[in-house]
Amino acid sequence: MAFRTKRKQEQLSVNDDTQTVAVRPGLGPDTAASVSLDHVSRWFGDIVAVSDVSFGIGAGVTGLLGPNGAGKSTVLKMMSGLLPPSSGEVTVMGQPARGRPESYRELGLVSEQEVIYPFLTGREFVSLNAKLQKLPNAKEAVERAIDLVDMQHAADRKVGGYSKGMRQRIKIAGALVHDPGVILMDEPLNGTDPVQRAEIIRLIRQLGREGKSVVVSSHVLVEVERFAQNILVIINGKLAAAGDYRAIRDRIDSHDHEVRIRASDVRGLAALLVTQPMVRAVRMDRQDRLVVETNDVRSFYQMVPAAAQHADVRLYEMQPIDESLTSVFSYLVEQ
């Protein structure tokens, strides 16, 4: 089982049962690792969530890619020290990830966890994070973090009344308030609308440009391309591939994808989409959402917003279907 691309062979690392990894996966030859996993496994009872994974994370944005249930969240929790590995070692800035609370001055986690103290306002939640970080200029840091995620307008509202996208953004503000060097984000784009998504992607890229080590997990292949140069592909708890995104993009694109779309006028949108060359089939599911099969997912994602605008249709959600993703990832590994 191996992923190979002749064109970018030197930029890729491959993890399989028979091949030795030449370059530390996830890192270039001259890059220092901010976060490092060394033969890490994690199991819950009889279930192996992560199996013998080794890679390093350097400065810049790294995408942690894989279908739901692949082990991405478990990897991030081990990186943040919330979970101990069953075997192997996880280090952050050269020190063990667990058992050193002082290391959290340099680390911020945006977890997939949805619940935030509902009785706090957004500003109070970010302020709570600042106080627990013992920041000397907490007030300034709080305002800066809220500005970063563009939440000033809702900062004095209770978090319990926030939409999912607003909760995501205020969680990001809480994780960034102390300006950490290592930032872990677990599916930060979940539940966000296209505008919020664009804002968060812009922020992720900005953090990467500032030299921070940012790890962003996602099961949305095309989105990862927008913020991460390096990617790690996790499938069934194993590191299936690691390296430059461009090296695997073509392989991903050439496989059929299914995308689910929620919009204000799905029938009108469907009529437009069926005429597009990259669309192979369009159907509606039981919840009146469009399910579109495409053989060129990148062009498809670029085309849909423009088509929707043209038809005066409002897009609410555009998500790849998990079963489709699993098949894409399996295909990727088989190559």
Added chain:
Amino acid sequence: MTITLLTIRQFLRAKSLMVVAAICLLPVLFAVIPHLIPDEFNLRDLREMLSDVIYLNLFATTLLPLATLVLATAALGDEIDDKTLQYIALKPISRLRIAFEKWFAVMTVTLPVVWVGIVVTWAVISWGNIDAMRDMLLPMLASGTVGVIGFGSVFMLLSLFVQRALLFGVFYVFIWESTLSRFLPGIRSISISHYTRSLFIRLLDDRRVTIDGPSATTTIIITIVAIAVVSLLLSTWRLRTMAME
């Protein structure tokens, strides 16, 4: 005390605080009885009703541990269940401080509610005989405080090990504290309610009010302090080693 303040806010908006208040005010129903049939109760009967029936056999053994259980298991247990504990755990603060601040929040909210329950119960039953009943108030408040410290420490620790700590705690209170510890002498010394009841007896110093084998005041204080310290240290250890999924 950021974590303490956060936890107090959590408690104040939760329905569980109403449950705690209801439990602590339940003895008032019993305290009303002598006023409904005044001919049946002289002063001595009133004192016996308050000390034996209400405080020693109902409040100290059952209601006080139940009231403490509700908030002590919620302090960390609820945050583990809804996974908000990671917002605190992923900060550069020691696990001892997290455990202590959570414990302190439990004490800060539970103690006033327990004190109010005791004072109201005492005031209702003593109505018309305040001076003759005055000596019972302080022993109830002091021993109630000791009970909250002991039970609060143990139940908070329990919530770090047991997923359904509230249910487990209810069984513990009814089977161990309310039943076995009162009737099996060997178990007495490993029951917190025994020390609560003993302190009440020692401070009241009324030969007509007693329990089997009350512990000495020094023993009570040392034991309760030891329970609180050991529970806090074990909670700290548990917070360091547990997986937060």
